Amino acid sequence: MPQVDPHDTADIALHGITVRYGKAREPVTAVENVSLTAAPGEFVVLVGPSGCGKTTLLRIAAGFVTAAEGTATVRGGAPVPGRATGVVFQQPRLFPWRTAGGNIGFALARHGVPRERRAERTEELLARVGLAGMAGRRTWELSGGQQQRVAIARALAGEPRVLLMDEPFAALDALTRERLQEEVRTLAVTSGTTVLFVTHSAEEAVLLGSRVLVMAANPGRIVAELEVGLERGEETDVAALRGTPAFSRLRGELAAVMREAALTPSG
Known part of the structure; x- marks a missing residue:
């Protein structure tokens, strides 16, 4: 049976993405040779230290930023702001x-x-x-x-069949953040929406994500991937999920990988 390229079937497909900023003679490479996919209905989370390019990748998927190298597709076409995606920023921007x-x-x-x-x-x-x-x-x-x-x-x-969320709960109090985390996860489960979510929090990443990609900085690149594998559904009690041994183990594992990534030398 022939192999199927995941980029051909993914709702989000970034391949070989490199982004540079600054003057042409002295550019700063923000992201270098990053590839990722999000399958239909998948909840993919990007984590990593500040400045590692998480938001840059999300903005490429939204069509707000153009890569210097590489290709980006959303639901089979080039990203166009507002066409195939919904975007939620850290601040509401109403x-x-x-x-x-x-x-x-x-x-x-x-x-x-x-x-x-x-x-x-x-x-x-x-x-x-x-x-x-x-x-x-x-x-x-x-x-x-x-x-x-x-x-x-x-x-x-x-x-939208694709929802892009850039640290949407970072500025909220703990109780409100927990409530909205539960609501967003329920929305994703019930609607089958594909989500690309940016956060700094290991707990939030494990709570929400079906798969977590860990990034390192200078330049931004993916250095690890974690399959979460927790059973979730419409009736999942998020508070109870947080108290399970499996959740605690995954959160600790991801936190350790994130600490290592933050100390990873420049590539």
Whole structure:
């Protein structure tokens, strides 16, 4: 039987990616010869020290950054901002002059949803992230966690098959972060969405990811991969999962690999 190239079947496929910044005569190589894939429905997490290129790779998948070398495809085509992906940043980046519903309605309009359908669809999306009935709330009336929920709902407005998340919970308090982690993982399980997620946290990576890629810096490159393999479903109790021996073992293993990667000499 002929071998199937995983890049041909992946929702996200980065191959031989190198990114350089700065002047042409003295460029800084931010990422060098990185390849990764995310299969349909897979939740892939990127971890590593600051400056190792995690966000750069996510921005390439989003179509915000062009690589100096290598190829990038999302669902079989070149990445185009907003076309096949939803993106959630560390900060919500909502329009402050719009309501929660107005922020989502703007995204729905961009994706061609008819005006008469937008109010109903907005309520559906807000309910999906636990904010039912809050379409009329101004952004400044919302807590940080609620704002990030609106940002997630906005990213889902175009019904993307691929969701890119750049440390979306880093600025939140511990309780809100845990709640949103559970909601995002449930969304991924129930919708079959492919997720590429950036974090610094070993615990968050093991909790959410089906596979974790560990990066080192100077230049950014993938130095290790961990298959998580924890059973999860719609009814999974995330709090209970955190207390299992398997979770503790994987978290410790990943933390050790991340410490080693942070000390890895430049390639």
